[in-house]
Amino acid sequence: MKSTSDAATPAPSTPSSEQDGGLGPVEERKLFIGMLSKTMKEDDLREMFLPFGSIEELTILRNPDGTSKGCSFLKFTQRSAALNAINAMHNSRIMEGASSPLVVKFADTEKDKMMRRMNNSAVGLFYTGFPTTAMNNVNQYMYQQVISYLLMCCFTTPLWGCILLMCVASP
Secondary structure (H helix, E strand, C coil): CEECCCCCCCCCCCCCCCCCCCCCCHHHCEEEEECCCCCCCHHHHHHHHHHHCCEEEEEEEECCCCCEEEEEEEEECCHHHHHHHHHHHCCCEECCCCCCCCEEEECCCHHHHHHHHHHHHHHHHHHCCCCCCCCCHHHHHHHHHHHHHHHHHHHHCHHHHHHHHHHHHCC
């Protein structure tokens, strides 16, 4: 394990609807931990995060053959413990065999996963009508942003969003 000098880098996407110290919803207590050593065991990970608070649940993700995927989910009993763990551990060290520093962040919620799936499938649908070899990366990014915005419009104002979506999607 190597320590990184960039330990002060903030962790991505930290929900803030609950007060620190409150029990909080499960999604605000459940962490995703990535870039773990593939040799790390549950007990080792528990020992590493126990100083931040009581752990309710811990799972290292594994391949069908039982080898570690190098990531895990960990749920604390209190939101404040999860926040403290994120602040102290995110980007704090490089684990044996990992290519990047440790990632410690709140796990994606079901809503996050659904929005990502919808965005990916919608962008894939609209890309099929365009020769992607002719589009440079900037144009692809901008097109993806427009589609994301239109999808958001569809869910917030269904009539106008769908009309806009049909206009852009039609040849």
